[in-house]
Amino acid sequence: MDKKKLSETDIISKFIMPAIQKAGWDLMTQIRQEVKLRDGKVIVRGQLGIRKTVKSADIVLYHKPNLPLAVIEAKANKHEIGKGMQQGMDYARLLEVPFIFASNGDGFIFHDKTNTTQLETEIQLADFPTPEQLWLKYCAYRGYTAAQLPLITQSYHDDGSGKTPRYYQLKAINKTIEAVSEGKNRMLLVMATGTGKTYTAFQIIWRLWKAHQKKRILFLADRNILVDQTRINDFEPFGTAMTKVTGRTVDPAFEIHLALYQALTGPEENQKAYKQVDKNFFDLIIIDECHRGSAAEDSAWREILEYFSAATQIGLTATPKETKDISNTDYFGDPIYTYSLKEGIEDGFLAPYKVIRVDIDIDLQGWRPTKGQRDKNGELINDRIFNQKDFDRNLVIDERTQLVAQTITSYLKRTDPMAKTIVFCNDINHADRMRRALINLNPEQVAKNDKYVMKITGDDEIGKAQLDNFINPKKAYPVIVTTSELMSTGVDAKTCKLVVLDQNIQSMTKFKQIIGRGTRIDDRYNKLWFTILDFKKATELFADKNFDGIPEKILVTKPEVIIDEDNSDFIDELNGTNEKSSEEDQPKINDPESDYKPADGTDFGSGESAEKWGEDESTPYIKFHVAGVTVKKIAERVQYYDTDGKLVTESFKDYTRNTIKKQFASLDDFTRKWQEADRKQVIIDELAAEGVIWEALEQDVSKDLDPFDLICHIVFDQPPLTRQERANNVKKRHYFSHYSEIAQKVLNALLDGYADEGVKAIEGKDALKANIIIPFGRPLEIAKKAFGGAQKYNAAISELETELYSDKAS
Structure with missing residues (x-):
C-alpha cells in the first residue's frame, strides 16, 4: 500500500480513527466525524441568493455530547503532517476548545493551549492522549472544582431526532451553566433574533433542573405569543411538570412556570399574584426579551424580580437596552455570551439583507401649506415646513401614502406577489390607511383571498387572530400585513421576505428588533435572504457603530427631567413612536391574558383623537390630513450586505469583480490556472463557493457566454466570445x-x-x-x-x- 496515494478519507479510516479508538475514545458517544459548524453564508445579488460552501471539522472529540474537548484536522499523506493545523484552530476557536490535532496519518502535531511552555509538539499515532488525560487537563485549564463537575457534566436534552445545539448555542449554554456552578446569580445572554434564544434557554433550564440544582423555574415574558410559542415548541419536553400561569394563580404543584408579567402583578394589591408564594419559591427565573418589561428600575414589573431576588435570574435579549433611564447591564452585569447578527449572517444561520432606499421629494424638500390652508377636517394647518419626521405623525398626505403603497405593490409584482411582507407604520391610524391603499392597488389578489392584506395591531382582534396564519409558512394568507408596534418583536416570521419601513425609528433597540423580523432562514421555503424597503432613512442606523455591538452603559443614577427644545420626544410619546412609551414598553396592563392594553383604556398608538395634548394641557394636539399634494419618487438605491457587515451599493458585476481579484491578481494569473486545471468545472465550482452566482451573471451579461469569458469580460475587461x-x-x-x-x-x-x-x-x-x-x-x-x-x-x-x-x- 502506497500511503502517499491514499485519499484524506482513507488516511482517517486506516490510521487516525484506529489510533483514537485504541486510546480509549468511545465511537458512539465521544467521537463525531464531519462536524458541520457553520451553514454557509448566503450571498445575495439581484433576486438570487446562493450559499457559500463550508468545510466541516474532520473529527471532534467530546467528554460528553455537551462538552467538546478537541478538534482533529486530517490531510492526505502527500501533505506535511501539520498542514491542517490552522484550519483546525479555526474550528477550535468556534468551539472554544484548547486541544487541536493535525495529522497526515504518520502521527500528530498536538497544539495544547494548556501547555504554556510548548504549545505544539509532535506525537506518534500510538501516543494519542486518552479521554481521561484530556479531561483532566481541560478541567485544570477551566479551573473546575469537584463541586462544579456534577452540573458541568449534566447532559443537555436529546429528543432522539438528531437535533443538537449549534456551536454558539452550546457555548451560551455551557457558559451559563459554568457561571451558575460558580455561584453567579445575575446573567445576561445576548443573541441575535432568529438564533434560538428560547431553545438555548430550554437547554439551560433542562440541565439545571435535571441536575437538581434548580427545582422551581419561572419563564417570564410580557406577550402572550412569546409564552405560548415557548410552551408549545421548545419547552414541550417538560410535559406535565410545566404550566402557564393563568387566572392570577401560582400553582405550587408545578415545577416549570411560564407567565406573563401581567398575570403576576398589577397596580392593585390583589393583583400581585406572585406574593401567593414565598420569596424563595422560585430559584431560577428566565426573563425573555429583557430589554423590555422590567428593564427600567422604576417599572411596575421590576417588583417581581426584586421579590424573588434570591433566585438566579438570566436575561435573554437580542438588543440589550442602555439609555439614561434603563440599563440591562446595570442589573444583569455584562453579557456572559454574545452572538451577533453579523456572526449569524457570516455563519449562514441568519439571512442577509438587501436594502432599497426610496427618496420622496417632499421628504427631502419638506412641505409647507399655503396661507390659511385648512385640512380635510377643516382644521387650520400650522404655517411651517413639515418634513419627513412629521409625515404620518403630525401630518397625513394622502398622495404620499399612495406612493409608498404603489412602490410596495410594484416591488412585489415584479418579484413575488406572495412574499410575506410586514409594513411598519407610525401608528395604528397610519396602518389602517396603508392597508386600505394596498387593498385598492391589489384588487386581483384581494379577489382571490380577502386576507391578502391585513392590519395586525394591538387594537384589532380580527387582525391579531391572523397573526398565527401569517407566521405559519404553510399558510399562504395573509401575505401583506400593516402594523405599528405589535409585530416589531417576538414574532417568529420565518418566511418574511420583505420588511417595509415607513416609520420614524430613532431607537437602535427597536430598529434591531424590527430588522430581526426578516433574519430567519427557512431552506424548505426558499427563504435565504430578505429585502428592506426603506422610506424613512431608518437604514442609516446600519452605519451606527452600536448596530452590531453592545451599547455603552449610560444609565443616569439620578435622572433629571430633560425637555428637548422642539418637544419631539413628547410628541413621539403621544403618537406611540417614542421608544419609552411605545406598545413594547407600556407597563400599564389591566388584562392578564391580553397583549398591551393600557389600564386607563387610552390607545397611544391609534392616532385617532384630535384631543391629544401638545406642549401643555391647554393646547390640543392635532394630526392634519391633506390631499391634492403632488408627490414624486426622486431616487431609489439598492444596497447589499457586504462581508464586513456594512451596506455597499454595487451591482453583481462589481461584486464578482471584487471577489475574483482577491484570488487572481491578473488576467494571466487567471488564464494560467484555468488552463492548468484538469477539469474547468472545479474552478467554476470553487468560485461559486466564494459567492459568484453564475445564474445572476448570465442574467446580467449574457446567457451565451462561458464562465471563462464572463470572468475575462467582467473582471479583466476583455472582449468576450460566445460558446x-x-x-x-x-x-x-x-x-x-x-x-x-x-x-x-x-x-x-x-x-x-x-x-x-x-x-x-x-x-x-x-x-x-x-x-x-x-x-x-x-x-x-x-x-x-x-x-x-x-x-x-x-x-x-x-x-x-x-x-x-x-x-x-x-
Whole structure:
C-alpha cells in the first residue's frame, strides 16, 4: 500500500480513527466525524441568493455530547503532517476548545493551549492522549472544582431526532451553566433574533433542573405569543411538570412556570399574584426579551424580580437596552455570551439583507401649506415646513401614502406577489390607511383571498387572530400585513421576505428588533435572504457603530427631567413612536391574558383623537390630513450586505469583480490556472463557493457566454466570445484531423454540446451519455474504439479544452 496515494478519507479510516479508538475514545458517544459548524453564508445579488460552501471539522472529540474537548484536522499523506493545523484552530476557536490535532496519518502535531511552555509538539499515532488525560487537563485549564463537575457534566436534552445545539448555542449554554456552578446569580445572554434564544434557554433550564440544582423555574415574558410559542415548541419536553400561569394563580404543584408579567402583578394589591408564594419559591427565573418589561428600575414589573431576588435570574435579549433611564447591564452585569447578527449572517444561520432606499421629494424638500390652508377636517394647518419626521405623525398626505403603497405593490409584482411582507407604520391610524391603499392597488389578489392584506395591531382582534396564519409558512394568507408596534418583536416570521419601513425609528433597540423580523432562514421555503424597503432613512442606523455591538452603559443614577427644545420626544410619546412609551414598553396592563392594553383604556398608538395634548394641557394636539399634494419618487438605491457587515451599493458585476481579484491578481494569473486545471468545472465550482452566482451573471451579461469569458469580460475587461464562437473557432482550425473518423465525430458532437451547455457537456461524467453521442455507442465502447481507451480519451478532452481557450492563453 502506497500511503502517499491514499485519499484524506482513507488516511482517517486506516490510521487516525484506529489510533483514537485504541486510546480509549468511545465511537458512539465521544467521537463525531464531519462536524458541520457553520451553514454557509448566503450571498445575495439581484433576486438570487446562493450559499457559500463550508468545510466541516474532520473529527471532534467530546467528554460528553455537551462538552467538546478537541478538534482533529486530517490531510492526505502527500501533505506535511501539520498542514491542517490552522484550519483546525479555526474550528477550535468556534468551539472554544484548547486541544487541536493535525495529522497526515504518520502521527500528530498536538497544539495544547494548556501547555504554556510548548504549545505544539509532535506525537506518534500510538501516543494519542486518552479521554481521561484530556479531561483532566481541560478541567485544570477551566479551573473546575469537584463541586462544579456534577452540573458541568449534566447532559443537555436529546429528543432522539438528531437535533443538537449549534456551536454558539452550546457555548451560551455551557457558559451559563459554568457561571451558575460558580455561584453567579445575575446573567445576561445576548443573541441575535432568529438564533434560538428560547431553545438555548430550554437547554439551560433542562440541565439545571435535571441536575437538581434548580427545582422551581419561572419563564417570564410580557406577550402572550412569546409564552405560548415557548410552551408549545421548545419547552414541550417538560410535559406535565410545566404550566402557564393563568387566572392570577401560582400553582405550587408545578415545577416549570411560564407567565406573563401581567398575570403576576398589577397596580392593585390583589393583583400581585406572585406574593401567593414565598420569596424563595422560585430559584431560577428566565426573563425573555429583557430589554423590555422590567428593564427600567422604576417599572411596575421590576417588583417581581426584586421579590424573588434570591433566585438566579438570566436575561435573554437580542438588543440589550442602555439609555439614561434603563440599563440591562446595570442589573444583569455584562453579557456572559454574545452572538451577533453579523456572526449569524457570516455563519449562514441568519439571512442577509438587501436594502432599497426610496427618496420622496417632499421628504427631502419638506412641505409647507399655503396661507390659511385648512385640512380635510377643516382644521387650520400650522404655517411651517413639515418634513419627513412629521409625515404620518403630525401630518397625513394622502398622495404620499399612495406612493409608498404603489412602490410596495410594484416591488412585489415584479418579484413575488406572495412574499410575506410586514409594513411598519407610525401608528395604528397610519396602518389602517396603508392597508386600505394596498387593498385598492391589489384588487386581483384581494379577489382571490380577502386576507391578502391585513392590519395586525394591538387594537384589532380580527387582525391579531391572523397573526398565527401569517407566521405559519404553510399558510399562504395573509401575505401583506400593516402594523405599528405589535409585530416589531417576538414574532417568529420565518418566511418574511420583505420588511417595509415607513416609520420614524430613532431607537437602535427597536430598529434591531424590527430588522430581526426578516433574519430567519427557512431552506424548505426558499427563504435565504430578505429585502428592506426603506422610506424613512431608518437604514442609516446600519452605519451606527452600536448596530452590531453592545451599547455603552449610560444609565443616569439620578435622572433629571430633560425637555428637548422642539418637544419631539413628547410628541413621539403621544403618537406611540417614542421608544419609552411605545406598545413594547407600556407597563400599564389591566388584562392578564391580553397583549398591551393600557389600564386607563387610552390607545397611544391609534392616532385617532384630535384631543391629544401638545406642549401643555391647554393646547390640543392635532394630526392634519391633506390631499391634492403632488408627490414624486426622486431616487431609489439598492444596497447589499457586504462581508464586513456594512451596506455597499454595487451591482453583481462589481461584486464578482471584487471577489475574483482577491484570488487572481491578473488576467494571466487567471488564464494560467484555468488552463492548468484538469477539469474547468472545479474552478467554476470553487468560485461559486466564494459567492459568484453564475445564474445572476448570465442574467446580467449574457446567457451565451462561458464562465471563462464572463470572468475575462467582467473582471479583466476583455472582449468576450460566445460558446458558439469558441466551438466554431476550434472546428475551423481542424486541429483534430489526426484522430480517427469516429473520434472526430465524437469531438465535434462534444463541441456542439459545449456550444449549448458549456464545459459540463464535455467534462461531465455523463458527457458520453448525451443524446448527440449515443449513436456512437456506449461510453466505454466509444473511449476504447475511438480513442484507444479511457486514458487516451481523457487526454483528448484535455487537448480539446486547450484548443477552446487557446486564444486567451497566449
